[in-house]
Amino acid sequence: MTLATIEFKGLTKDYGKNIAVKNLSAEVFPGRVTGFLGPNGAGKSTALRCLLGLVTPTSGNSTINSSKYHDLVDPYLHVGAVLDSRGFHPGLTARQNLKVMAAASGVDKKRIEEVIEMVDLKDAIDKRTKKYSLGMKQRLSLATALLGNPEVMVLDEPANGLDPIGIVWLRQFLKSLAKEGKTILVSSHQLTEMQNTVDDVLIIHKGELVASGNVDAVCAGRSLEQTFLDLTSKAV
Amino acid sequence: MNKLFVAELKKVIYLRSTWVFLVSSAAFGALNTSATAFFLGSEENFGMPGVDTVQGVESVYANAVSSYLFALIIGILIMTSEYKHGTAVATFLVSPKRHRVLLAKIAVGATAGFTVQLISYLVGVFAGFITLSFQENVATPSTSSLLNTLFACLISGFVLGIVGVGLGALIKVQVAAITGAVLWTLLVESLIILFFNDIGKYLPGGAITGVLQIEVGGPPSLDLEFNFLSPGASTLLLLGYAILFSGIAALTTLKKDIE
Numbered sequence A: 001m002t003l004a005t006i007e008f009k010g011l012t013k014d015y016g017k018n019i020a021v022k023n024l025s026a027e028v029f030p031g032r033v034t035g036f037l038g039p040n041g042a043g044k045s046t047a048l049r050c051l052l053g054l055v056t057p058t059s060g061n062s063t064i065n066s067s068k069y070h071d072l073v074d075p076y077l078h079v080g081a082v083l084d085s086r087g088f089h090p091g092l093t094a095r096q097n098l099k100v101m102a103a104a105s106g107v108d109k110k111r112i113e114e115v116i117e118m119v120d121l122k123d124a125i126d127k128r129t130k131k132y133s134l135g136m137k138q139r140l141s142l143a144t145a146l147l148g149n150p151e152v153m154v155l156d157e158p159a160n161g162l163d164p165i166g167i168v169w170l171r172q173f174l175k176s177l178a179k180e181g182k183t184i185l186v187s188s189h190q191l192t193e194m195q196n197t198v199d200d201v202l203i204i205h206k207g208e209l210v211a212s213g214n215v216d217a218v219c220a221g222r223s224l225e226q227t228f229l230d231l232t233s234k235a236v
Numbered sequence B: 001m002n003k004l005f006v007a008e009l010k011k012v013i014y015l016r017s018t019w020v021f022l023v024s025s026a027a028f029g030a031l032n033t034s035a036t037a038f039f040l041g042s043e044e045n046f047g048m049p050g051v052d053t054v055q056g057v058e059s060v061y062a063n064a065v066s067s068y069l070f071a072l073i074i075g076i077l078i079m080t081s082e083y084k085h086g087t088a089v090a091t092f093l094v095s096p097k098r099h100r101v102l103l104a105k106i107a108v109g110a111t112a113g114f115t116v117q118l119i120s121y122l123v124g125v126f127a128g129f130i131t132l133s134f135q136e137n138v139a140t141p142s143t144s145s146l147l148n149t150l151f152a153c154l155i156s157g158f159v160l161g162i163v164g165v166g167l168g169a170l171i172k173v174q175v176a177a178i179t180g181a182v183l184w185t186l187l188v189e190s191l192i193i194l195f196f197n198d199i200g201k202y203l204p205g206g207a208i209t210g211v212l213q214i215e216v217g218g219p220p221s222l223d224l225e226f227n228f229l230s231p232g233a234s235t236l237l238l239l240g241y242a243i244l245f246s247g248i249a250a251l252t253t254l255k256k257d258i259e
């Protein structure tokens, strides 16, 4: 049995009376694409932000390679994250944005061209990112996450704003990363698409984990969408 | 630490607004010195020391210090652009140890403020010199007063760059922070120094005037009397402001959730 690379241990985050994530315990394994699924407001983004040390949990914790994000040495070289398409300065070009990140993390500048090529943004590399379309921003986010060549990727709705070609491209891209042995945790509510992408799922509803494990086992013959509806329509 | 400093410096250098504010700052300094030279050199200077007095000429050059506002603004930009554009997420992902990011930002704020004021001093003094060269019977300023003004420019740039970072961390909304800084510096602080001199001398603007070590007065007819702290005390006070606002930046950044 391989060891989990990402672990949530009783993670809880409340905003006053509103409990965004409730006692979430789950594991994510290397070499697999794990879908983090749940309806709007289920707590996916909050859980991922806790995992990445941006939000302080109320109780419990979460680790990557057995360390809290905060305690990782050179986290950027181990964990790549896409949180939303706003992670870079609109007044800077893609190249400048990536240069800033490379400088901060000590990544070789040569890597910039490589990741830009990986996400098909070569022609736009010297354009200011405010002129980017939503899909281009998503690709650039992905490039930013790949810069440190990390073995763990945490992606919050990376398919947002991608056209059908982009979505297919992303699916194949994530699968190929997993094949290299990387750990991919990807949140989404585009279920039909996810069905073709993920190996494992974590389904949360109103902050609580309602199902987890191998996607075929969880679905038990149903479509992912039907499974999801069955699980999330139940009163919690 | 060094890596983060370089990264933060790149952010400032790549931004167009940095250069716009740098040019504005130099222009503002030049405008202030040349307008003062023009005013004091004219017949209608309300009986203030003219350009034929050492005091008058020295106050012309001392006006080069006035663009410290732009050091403050650049400091504010360093912090608020992270929140405005959501880059704080990426910044803290690369370095989850937030105090390191903050130290780098404070260092870059100080460096940028220092540079802005150095350039504003050179341009301001040059513009004052040119304007004075069109006038007659112009007195010669003492070297020590020019050096004092240079020192006041550099320390004010250094400190206000840091104050800007702290202010930006506190207010977070860019327009609000910049508007507040402009109103404060150009209006509120000046009025306090004018009408409540005993309080005003302890404010950053009052302390900067204290560092300048020049006689400050209004037209004799208004019978205004100003007193400021000694240059040494003023310098210490300014450094105190830098420490205070670094503390504010730490309190408002180190623990808070990042959206």
Ligand SMILES: Nc1ncnc2c1ncn2[C@@H]1O[C@H](COP(=O)(O)OP(=O)(O)OP(=O)(O)O)[C@@H](O)[C@H]1O
Binding pocket: A015, A018, A019, A020, A038, A039, A040, A041, A042, A043, A044, A045, A046, A047, A189, B259
């Ligand atoms: N900063 C915040 N302050 C208060 N409440 C918040 C904050 N961030 C999130 N929440 C609340 O926490 C809950 C979970 O939100 P979260 O963004 O994690 O959901 P999500 O699963 O990512 O939803 P979506 O699919 O719409 O992105 C929601 O009820 C939301 O209103």
Ligand SMILES: [Mg+2]
Binding pocket: A044, A045, A046, A156
């Ligand atoms: Mg979300």
